[in-house]
Amino acid sequence: MPSHLKxxxxxxxxxxxxxYQQALRHLRAQEERAADVPSIAEETxxxxxxxxxxxxxxxxxxxxEGRRPDGERLFVDPDASVFAAAxxxxxxxTQRFLDLPFFRDGVRLRTRFLDGCVRDSxxxxxxxxxxxxxxxxxxxxxxxxxxxxxxxxxxxxxxxQMDRKRRALASAGVKLPAHVVYVPFDFDxxxxxxxxxxxxxxxxxxxxxxxMFVWEGVIGYIDDAAIDQTxxxxxxxxxxxxxxxxxxxxxxxxxxxxxxxxxxxxGFASFDDLAGDALWRRYLPGEPHPNAWVTKVGLATV
Numbered sequence: 166m167p168s169h170l171k172x173x174x175x176x177x178x179x180x181x182x183x184x185y186q187q188a189l190r191h192l193r194a195q196e197e198r199a200a201d202v203p204s205i206a207e208e209t210x211x212x213x214x215x216x217x218x219x220x221x222x223x224x225x226x227x228x229x230e231g232r233r234p235d236g237e238r239l240f241v242d243p244d245a246s247v248f249a250a251a252x253x254x255x256x257x258x259t260q261r262f263l264d265l266p267f268f269r270d271g272v273r274l275r276t277r278f279l280d281g282c283v284r285d286s287x288x289x290x291x292x293x294x295x296x297x298x299x300x301x302x303x304x305x306x307x308x309x310x311x312x313x314x315x316x317x318x319x320x321x322x323x324x325x326q327m328d329r330k331r332r333a334l335a336s337a338g339v340k341l342p343a344h345v346v347y348v349p350f351d352f353d354x355x356x357x358x359x360x361x362x363x364x365x366x367x368x369x370x371x372x373x374x375x376x377m378f379v380w381e382g383v384i385g386y387i388d389d390a391a392i393d394q395t396x397x398x399x400x401x402x403x404x405x406x407x408x409x410x411x412x413x414x415x416x417x418x419x420x421x422x423x424x425x426x427x428x429x430x431x432g433f434a435s436f437d438d439l440a441g442d443a444l445w446r447r448y449l450p451g452e453p454h455p456n457a458w459v460t461k462v463g464l465a466t467v
Contacts, residue, residue: 220300221252222262282410286377305345373404380411400432
């Protein structure tokens with residue numbers, strides 16, 4: 166994005182209180198002499214909000230984890246109960262997720278693994294954590310290592326979801342720490358790279374200086390083009406040493422291309438993954454659930 170446009174966006178945001186994308190759209194509309202900024206189709210909004218409600222089921226499982234005996238807990242998320250309680254309207258859909266085989270343990274295992282990826286990145290000197298599709302992720306609140314390393318967490322999600330998260334925490338008296346920054350973003354924008362890069366920079370993110378990206382529970386809801394687009398963005402925006410840890414399902418839906426090949430094509434130098442059964446053997450006793458192998462976690466490094 167041209168530097169003059171960034172300054173105009175910043176000035177408009179200060180004057181009007183608009184968000185980054187809203188200010189940018191107004192300015193582009195003026196430059197192109199367009200009468201209005203196109204609105205998002207109603208069906209897209211409905212779908213987006215339906216997907217957003219799945220965050221309540223994740224919060225429910227994370228809240229349950231805190232009630233397990235000390236020796237059985239894989240992590241502790243004190244604020245998960247706040248989000249779970251806010252999802253009364255989505256109780257039916259939440260229960261459908263909870264009834265799925267391996268859903269609970271899948272969430273538990275992936276959360277533990279991704280927590281470890283964040284800790285490893287902090288130890289490696291990466292002090293910017295970007296949560297793509299953050300949902301009700303509370304790592305910025307619950308992981309003390311983030312604050313002790315003076316790292317910043319950039320939470321990226323739709324304005325709708327960010328507002329719900331903010332209101333739920335405020336109602337519970339939870340104050341957002343200074344190192345957690347919300348970045349409301351419309352993922353359906355036609356200029357994904359420029360607008361997401363601009364929104365992150367406006368929030369204080371320094372591009373191409375190394376960062377840890379967490380992309381949890383998103384790939385299953387987007388198409389191949391969006392997967393590639395996001396991976397390329399992460400590689401470019403993060404720069405050398407950057408990492409992205411993410412969840413995905415069995416690679417059958419990728420056709421003839423493995424996730425290792427896809428990440429390499431999108432700009433990453435290395436990739437490792439673990440299936441759910443391997444995660445089970447790492448973190449839980451006994452034999453894995455028969456469906457555990459379907460769920461996978463990956464870690465790609467630029």
